[in-house]
Amino acid sequence: MSLYVENTTALSKYLDLDQRGKVLAEYIWIDAFGDIRSKCKTLDAKPASVEDLPEWNFDGSSTEQAPGNNSDVLLRPVAFYPDPFRRGDNIVVLTECWNNDGTPNKYNHRTAAAKIMASYTDEEIWFGLEQEYTMFDHDGNVYAWPKGGYPAPQGPYYCGVGTGKVYARAVVEAHYKACLYAGITISGINAEVMPSQWEFQVGPCTGIKMGDELWVARYFLHRVAEDFGVKISLHPKPLKGDWNGAGCHTNVSTKAMRVPGGMKVIDAALEKLSKRHAEHISLYGKDNDQRLTGRHETASMTAFSSGVANRGASVRIPRSVALEGYGYFEDRRPASNIDPYLVTGIVVETICGAVEG
Numbered sequence: 001m002s003l004y005v006e007n008t009t010a011l012s013k014y015l016d017l018d019q020r021g022k023v024l025a026e027y028i029w030i031d032a033f034g035d036i037r038s039k040c041k042t043l044d045a046k047p048a049s050v051e052d053l054p055e056w057n058f059d060g061s062s063t064e065q066a067p068g069n070n071s072d073v074l075l076r077p078v079a080f081y082p083d084p085f086r087r088g089d090n091i092v093v094l095t096e097c098w099n100n101d102g103t104p105n106k107y108n109h110r111t112a113a114a115k116i117m118a119s120y121t122d123e124e125i126w127f128g129l130e131q132e133y134t135m136f137d138h139d140g141n142v143y144a145w146p147k148g149g150y151p152a153p154q155g156p157y158y159c160g161v162g163t164g165k166v167y168a169r170a171v172v173e174a175h176y177k178a179c180l181y182a183g184i185t186i187s188g189i190n191a192e193v194m195p196s197q198w199e200f201q202v203g204p205c206t207g208i209k210m211g212d213e214l215w216v217a218r219y220f221l222h223r224v225a226e227d228f229g230v231k232i233s234l235h236p237k238p239l240k241g242d243w244n245g246a247g248c249h250t251n252v253s254t255k256a257m258r259v260p261g262g263m264k265v266i267d268a269a270l271e272k273l274s275k276r277h278a279e280h281i282s283l284y285g286k287d288n289d290q291r292l293t294g295r296h297e298t299a300s301m302t303a304f305s306s307g308v309a310n311r312g313a314s315v316r317i318p319r320s321v322a323l324e325g326y327g328y329f330e331d332r333r334p335a336s337n338i339d340p341y342l343v344t345g346i347v348v349e350t351i352c353g354a355v356e357g
């Protein structure tokens with residue numbers, strides 16, 4: 001396996017050089033392809049709050065986020081986190097992209113989602129996202145798969161332990177630590193059904209924080225994987241054939257769902273969701289049709305369904321929730337490559353708003 005990895009041994013010689021009080025702020029944003037870009041800025045002091053962070057900009061013509069003759073895209077800080085790579089007072093800054101004319105950039109879905117969330121703060125809506133992803137090597141082969149061939153069929157890999165049953169655990173462990181260091185609400189990890197496919201869960205997070213934390217956790221994943229010469233794919237069906245696709249199950253509850261009697265509120269939400277199935281699907285990830293086939297623990301793309309403990313339904317009510325009579329539901333439709341702002345936004349709009357028909 002050809003492996004391109006940075007020479008981090010040489011780098012380590014420089015890492016403890018004194019920064020002379022300066023703070024490095026890595027500004028990250030979402031580009032036109034749902035990938036993450038970043039650039040770094042030196043600050044004179046550690047910010048006490050997000051308001052202390054300067055706005056910045058980048059060349060949007062290089063990322064297909066703006067035309068060349070009007071290329072400046074504004075970066076507006078919305079949250080910051082301790083930087084697990086540089087440590088110390090250094091930070092990672094999550095930003096929203098804005099155009100010169102004061103409108104949100106076409107690929108900035110956070111602004112609209114934050115507005116929806118703000119109008120339903122009384123509902124105290126929680127989300128938990130299960131981010132599945134697949135690892136590839138530098139040459140584009142599934143990580144650690146035999147060159148030009150396939151591993152044994154799926155079966156031993158889900159939550160697998162032991163050589164040949166699990167791959168790339170080092171990447172996963174490093175990412176887990178990085179998230180914890182930065183204060184991300186990472187709630188767990190597990191190896192998935194397809195070898196070299198993994199999942200991490202973030203949540204429960206309230207409102208817009210869900211999208212924020214998932215994007216930052218994704219940034220950490222890509223950065224950690226750089227150190228191992230591994231590529232992260234969020235494609236919903238990274239490999240054709242009898243290999244599981246990758247999703248981003250979206251667990252949802254409102255305050256009323258989380259108390260005794262909440263099942264009634266969950267049922268009402270599912271009724272609303274069933275009426276807007278197509279609209280939801282349109283925001284639930286590109287190429288999701290390759291994944292939502294009704295096989296490999298998915299439901300059909302064209303019809304809404306729900307059921308207790310049913311992993312072949314659009315929406316699953318966990319067995320424990322059905323038994324207790326309150327809790328949350330799991331929307332299994334979203335693909336691994338979703339923009340979580342779009343998904344959490346429309347979920348809130350549908351279940352908290354009025355739905356016609």
Ligand code: ADP
Nearest residue numbers: 126127128129187201202203204251252253328
């Ligand atoms: P699964 O059994 O579907 O694999 P996971 O354990 O991977 O479930 O993920 C469940 C997710 O649901 C976690 O991210 C967790 O934080 C989240 N979650 C738990 N309770 C709630 C709740 N009341 N509201 C929203 N999300 C919740």
Ligand code: MN
Nearest residue numbers: 057058059062
């Ligand atoms: Mn330049």
Ligand code: MN
Nearest residue numbers: 130199201249
């Ligand atoms: Mn899971």
Ligand code: MN
Nearest residue numbers: 130132192199
């Ligand atoms: Mn999973």
Ligand code: MN
Nearest residue numbers: 130249330332
């Ligand atoms: Mn799930």
